Amino acid sequence: MxxxxxxxxxxxxxxxxxxxxxxxxxxxxxxxxxxxxxxxxxxxxxxxxxxxxxxxxxxxxxxxxxxxxxxxxxxxxxxxxxxxxxxxxxxxxxxxxxxxxxxxxxxxxxxxxxxxxxxxxxxxxxxxxxxxxxxxxxxxxxxxxxxxxxxxxxxxxxxxxxxxxxxxxxxxxxxxxxxxxxxxxxxxxxxxxxxxxxxxxxxxxxxxVDLAKPPNFAEKAWVYFHTVCTSSKKFFLARYRLDPKTKSYVAADAFPLPEDFFSEGTPQAPTISSSKIDGQVPCPFCGARYSFMCDKCKTLNCFSGKSSSKTVTCAKCGTVLRLNFVDAMDIGGSAG
Ligand SMILES: [Zn+2]
Ligand SMILES: [Zn+2]
Incomplete structure (x- = not known):
């Protein structure tokens, strides 16, 4: 046969x-x-x-x-x-x-x-x-x-x-x-x-698809950020969708990432300025509605917005950071 x-x-x-x-x-x-x-x-x-x-x-x-x-x-x-x-x-x-x-x-x-x-x-x-x-x-x-x-x-x-x-x-x-x-x-x-x-x-x-006239495509209709939860230390994927009118990325949804997600490496992806980000996706593990970026490992951490001291600890690398509010920063996106 x-x-x-x-x-x-x-x-x-x-x-x-x-x-x-x-x-x-x-x-x-x-x-x-x-x-x-x-x-x-x-x-x-x-x-x-x-x-x-x-x-x-x-x-x-x-x-x-x-x-x-x-x-x-x-x-x-x-x-x-x-x-x-x-x-x-x-x-x-x-x-x-x-x-x-x-x-x-x-x-x-x-x-x-x-x-x-x-x-x-x-x-x-x-x-x-x-x-x-x-x-x-x-x-x-x-x-x-x-x-x-x-x-x-x-x-x-x-x-x-x-x-x-x-x-x-x-x-x-x-x-x-x-x-x-x-x-x-x-x-x-x-x-x-x-x-x-x-x-x-x-x-x-x-x-x-007519390959003589391939349809237009959206280069970056979505952006994705890997974020670590400061309570559970687990990672999630936060998704933001491009608003074609304002050209900013609007908070959409978040998904817990599988345990082995980073096990084989992560391709480099361009950074995105936080000034282009509109809103914040709540952490799917603890519900925190803010985030901070670690100065040392550049990982986004979820953040409840409350801290008894003026410091926070990165859940990925353990670095203690002074809380520091900035207007805009570059955030490492991911390859999608
Ligand atoms: Zn969290
Ligand atoms: Zn860190």
């Missing part, structure tokens, strides 16, 4: 925290149950999951649908799409059965890249290696969710780019409905013709 290898390259950058990443996990599970109900897919499809954030890793190596166990996903800073493309190339070169004069090898792989932002690493070298291999290595689809996706970049990586309106659970679940239908219909075709999956009917809110 010839296999149809399917690679899912999933963006696990911190901007996917909360509802979007939960929706992707659910989506992978529903993809799997749809493929298991499809006799062609059950026979032929093998799936691999590659995740990318500060690094890229093979979460699940190429595994047949019947044996596949969906991975649990968690966020880290950064969007190392280039590294993920490198792992994809390695797997295609290593794991695929090649066609010889005696046997028919695997079908050309289908690759789906799901992302909400822009790569933070060198994606171009890997993209060029993939795009210039002949015959082509895979049929690559990129699905950009939300307003920060740069389709000029994605168009240099993928054969077809699709765009989902936003990062809601509803939009992401529609992406996976389309994906399930696409993989299912490909598995029923027993030839090597290139598939035009974009011809599988689109769901509402999902559209094919």
């Amino acid at each position: 010839r296999r149809l290898p399917v690679y899912l390259l999933l963006d696990c950058s911190e901007s996917m925290i909360g509802e979007p990443l939960d929706a992707v996990e659910d989506g992978v599970r529903s993809l799997l149950s749809a493929l298991r109900r499809n006799p062609y897919a059950l026979e032929s499809v093998s799936i691999s999951v590659i995740t990318f954030d500060v690094k890229a890793r093979v979460a699940i190596p190429l595994t047949e649908v019947g044996m596949f166990r969906p991975p649990s996903l968690s966020v880290k800073p950064g969007t190392s799409l280039g590294a993920a493309l490198g792992l994809l190339r390695d797997s295609i070169e290593r794991d695929l059965v090649k066609t010889t004069s005696e046997t028919k090898g695997d079908f050309k792989p289908l690759v789906f890249i799901l992302t909400d932002g822009q790569p933070t690493d060198d994606w171009k070298r890997q993209a060029t290696l993939i795009r210039t291999t002949r015959p082509s290595m895979a049929n690559i689809y990129s699905i950009g969710c939300g307003e920060e996706v740069n389709f000029e970049i994605m168009g240099q990586i993928a054969d077809v780019c699709l765009r989902a309106s936003d990062l809601s659970a509803d939009a992401i679940s529609k992406v996976f409905v389309w994906l399930s239908a696409s993989v299912g219909s490909s598995s029923a075709k027993a030839d090597d013709e290139p598939m035009l999956l974009a011809n599988v009917p689109m769901a509402d809110g999902l559209e094919v």
Whole structure:
């Protein structure tokens, strides 16, 4: 039986925290149950999951649908799409059965890249290696969710780019409905013709991007700050959304960060002046409504606004700081 290898390259950058990443996990599970109900897919499809954030890793190596166990996903800073493309190339070169004069090898792989932002690493070298291999290595689809996706970049990586309106659970679940239908219909075709999956009917809110005229994107529609709670010493991600009228970033929401969030490093990101920040996201652990920045380690700490002495202690590095009110300061943002 010839296999149809399917690679899912999933963006696990911190901007996917909360509802979007939960929706992707659910989506992978529903993809799997749809493929298991499809006799062609059950026979032929093998799936691999590659995740990318500060690094890229093979979460699940190429595994047949019947044996596949969906991975649990968690966020880290950064969007190392280039590294993920490198792992994809390695797997295609290593794991695929090649066609010889005696046997028919695997079908050309289908690759789906799901992302909400822009790569933070060198994606171009890997993209060029993939795009210039002949015959082509895979049929690559990129699905950009939300307003920060740069389709000029994605168009240099993928054969077809699709765009989902936003990062809601509803939009992401529609992406996976389309994906399930696409993989299912490909598995029923027993030839090597290139598939035009974009011809599988689109769901509402999902559209094919015209790469001759890539849509505008918002370079920094959101900014993110890592903040440590002075009471619990745990970290959270505070999100601020750009108000296009005032050009300032308005306090939106906060999410507790997973324990291993910083374990593999944090990419450098530009600083943002506090004069561009409007409001304060309350600490999700203790409810504190202010924050201070440590002079020494530059970490933001939540702050209740009350201090018996005129000093505060940084919950990250332990430095005792004099409280000092300033009009504006530069705050280290994060890569998203
Ligand atoms: Zn707190
Ligand atoms: Zn500190």
